[in-house]
Amino acid sequence: MMSDEATECFAKCQANAEFARRLEKQFPDDMAWSCVVRFYAALQLINAYLIDKKNVLLHTADTAHVERKKAMERCPELRDAPKKYRELKDLSERIRYDAGFRYTPDHHKRGIACLAKIVAIVEPKLTQ
Amino acid sequence: MASAKTKNRKTSRSRSNGRPVSIQESLVRHLSAVPGIEAIFITTEENVIHVFSVTKDHRAGVYGKLMEQEARVERDHPGKSFDFHTREHQGRPPSRAVPHGAELVFSK
Numbered sequence: 646m647m648s649d650e651a652t653e654c655f656a657k658c659q660a661n662a663e664f665a666r667r668l669e670k671q672f673p674d675d676m677a678w679s680c681v682v683r684f685y686a687a688l689q690l691i692n693a694y695l696i697d698k699k700n701v702l703l704h705t706a707d708t709a710h711v712e713r714k715k716a717m718e719r720c721p722e723l724r725d726a727p728k729k730y731r732e733l734k735d736l737s738e739r740i741r742y743d744a745g746f747r748y749t750p751d752h753h754k755r756g757i758a759c760l761a762k763i764v765a766i767v768e769p770k771l772t773q
Numbered sequence: 774m775a776s777a778k779t780k781n782r783k784t785s786r787s788r789s790n791g792r793p794v795s796i797q798e799s800l801v802r803h804l805s806a807v808p809g810i811e812a813i814f815i816t817t818e819e820n821v822i823h824v825f826s827v828t829k830d831h832r833a834g835v836y837g838k839l840m841e842q843e844a845r846v847e848r849d850h851p852g853k854s855f856d857f858h859t860r861e862h863q864g865r866p867p868s869r870a871v872p873h874g875a876e877l878v879f880s881k
Contacts, residue, residue, distance in 0.1 A: 711856050738860075
């Protein structure tokens with residue numbers, strides 16, 4: 646049974662994932678920011694899992710990426726999710742901070758695939 | 774717990790003369806060997822060392838080996854906080870893909 650805080654994070658994850666899909670439909674020629682929104686969906690899903698993990702102390706309100714990374718490293722049951730999270734995070738940073746970065750259909754496919762993999766690994770563990 | 778067997782073992786944290794390796798040296802030693810990494814830059818912000826590994830294009834397959842090597846850099850410098858990133862130059866000079874003013878540590 647998820648805590649209230651984890652439940653909120655999971656709801657935010659789902660809302661962000663849905664928002665990403667709406668952005669794609671609304672802006673089919675400009676889909677880069679849907680990838681950024683997918684990254685934040687992944688972040689909230691990871692938060693939802695880590696909040697209720699007994700061997701991890703994660704204060705989501707003030708947790709920087711470095712702390713979240715260290716927390717994930719203490720969870721071998723997350724398997725490939727940290728790699729996919731890192732890939733999605735890197736993609737989102739290029740979109741946000743690299744003014745000369747060209748977002749391509751391949752990037753878009755990778756972003757969708759990364760979130761799907763993270764969801765497939767992490768979401769079933771939320772109910773355990 | 775130190776044992777007699779490991780007492781004199783050279784670790785990646787020290788040179789043969791006992792001096793610790795610098796962060797830049799660690800980064801070059803561990804990250805430059807990852808296939809596809811063409812340049813490495815660093816910035817420091819609020820005591821966090823941001824490391825930017827630059828490839829030509831997006832390489833999903835780079836993360837396995839890259840993250841292993843990044844963990845080695847962290848083990849070389851346990852008192853430091855690192856935040857690792859990858860960027861793509863996509864044909865531009867690699868410095869254009871990272872924050873302005875980032876320090877170049879390695880270039881192929």
